[in-house]
Amino acid sequence: MTELLVIRHGETDWNRQHRFQGQIDVPLNPMGLAQAERLAQRLVDEPLDLIITSDLQRARATAESVARRHGRVPPLLPLPEALWREQGFGVLEGLDVPTIRSQHPQVWQQWVRHEADYAPPGGESNAVFHGRVMQALHALLAEHAGRRVAVFSHGGVLDMLWRTAQGQPLAGPRTCEIPNTGLNRLRWEGGTLRIVQWAEAGHLQGLPPQPSTAQTRHPEAP
Secondary structure, three states: OEEEEEEEOOOOHHHHOOOOOOOOOOOOOHHHHHHHHHHHHHOOOOOOOEEEEOOOHHHHHHHHHHHHHOOOOOOOOOEEOHHHOOOOEHHHOOOOHHHHHHHOHHHHHHHOOOOOOOOOOOEOOHHHHHHHHHHHHHHHHHHOOOOEEEEEEOHHHHHHHHHHHHOOOOOOOOOOOOOOOOEEEEEEEOOEEEEEEEEEOHHHOOOOOOOOOOOOOOOOOO
16 A cells, blocks of 8 residues: 655745646745645654655745655655646646636637647647656556655646546546645555545645635636
């Protein structure tokens, strides 16, 4: 059995502005740094064998905050891996919804259909993206079987893991909440990915609320 703690990075300004970040290397904002610090305090005594992170700085900075505080000896050093990057959104990256509607109306009309095989120009479809996430997952499982691994990644990656574990199709809007620095515990056992805990965010109590990421309620949220 391999235990996974998969965590979305802390908040960025573009999260607040509902911009598609994708693979643009956006830094954490002050709230994201505060969330990462709360997370680090929460995980200081968490049994961990390894930390893996997306190579984008918003995920790396969140992982590094946890690694600095963690009590393991020798210290944990986050290992960057590009396969854990966010989905590529191509021409949509850096844009908010009003701008997309104005500049790329046909792309937006296609996007909101949530078809598994549709990719914005220069981006990845859900089907291609899911394949990459599964490649990242199986590489981790092959190299670190039986260990407890923390993975710092992105909302889209967590959505792909959720759909896989729940047997949901790749088409259709996101149905799960994925808060910044929320704790998502998964288990790989008997060839199956299982969810043990999802979106636990008690360590963020008292901080400003986050915008919802469930597209069934907010269909225009990137």
